[in-house]
Amino acid sequence: MVAELTGKHIVIGITGGIAAYKTMFLIRQFKSSGCDVRVVATRSALEFVTPLTIETLSQNKLYVDLFEPTAQRDVQHISMADWADCVIIAPATANIIGKYAHGIADDALSTLLLATRKPIFIAPAMNNQMYAEPTVQHNIELLRQKGVHIIEPQCGFLACGTTGTGRMEEPENIFTIVQNHFKSQQLFSGKRVMITAGPTYEPIDPVRFIGNHSSGLMGYALAEAAAEMGADVTLVSGPTSLTINHPMVKRIDVMTAEQMYEQCMAIASEQDVMILAAAVADYTPKEVASEKIKKKTDNLDIQLVKTKDILASIGKQKQDHQFLVGFALETQNEKVNALQKLHNKNADLIVLNSLRTKGAGFRTPTNQVVMITRDEQTFESELKSKREIAYDILQVVNQLTNPQDVQE
């Protein structure tokens, strides 16, 4: 038995590839770790492994067809989508990857993938040239951006007789990756985490405001990831069109920098970790016109005054046990400016985004960051989904606050 896996509901999807035989070991490993395992296979998968083997190992009924009559009156692919704590597709062919990336649901497995909101792990396995093919790579990228965990295939001897990248990751390594995912779910249990997200809107008159391009995606991804890691999360959000639906996330909506400041300062002293990802306006109109400003003169001057700096204010009153994370979006002298912000605002970690990196920054589903500590320890991430970046940031926060439980 493995503590973090005991009682977990694992759905394993098998598609048609020779590596399907290795998935039998994966089923057995999850079963012997105390998980309840249900398997959904495609018709082609059953050319490689038999229903009897799967059912014997999983000790559960195998699901293949979408319209199978069932004793219970529930719709299986929907109920299984909710039942699962995670879904693992191993091996994943180019076909299932393409279908999922483009929202096609024509069998039990592809339908389940669209229906679930649970973490999904995909372990591709195919011929090396197929794997390198741009369409396949593009589809994998789309899935990555959706937050799917891609378990990279390995380089080695392939069933087609060639050697190259396309061999499914070994079952024991897939198992470890999933196990680490569940371990990370407990990293923040009992911790209070406050996150700011989105832009602020500073009103000029009843119809106009000064805003910025922040979409809120990074802050929302952080709130979701922190909640998935067991934290009690308060998300203080500027205006965005995003939604969040997690029982551990309490969302407080604000409009202006002043409102965000008030809400954050009211709860800051109760928090363990505070991550300030919002793009707060630095200046706000000194006066807000009570009526719509009419177009009369060639020039219009609006006097702006500085807003309160939330990160710096929290930094000033930070208690020893609290961990404060700031963001820095820079266009030049990135590291020097970020470090200066870290020290000026008394943060413990600064997450640097560069607008120069393609695919990072505002309104993109992906990001690439460098995290810098007060003693200039740096952690660099690759370009990946904001959800994955959120996990990386929280892993680093955990590592810095609990150095004893660093994961391998």
Ligand code: CTP
């Ligand atoms: N921040 C804040 N309150 C503000 C302005 C910024 O809490 N009024 C926080 C941001 O959420 C971010 C960090 O401070 O975590 C850095 O924000 P940034 O806009 O990059 O820095 P500024 O201090 O505003 O400096 P500048 O705009 O001159 O680069």
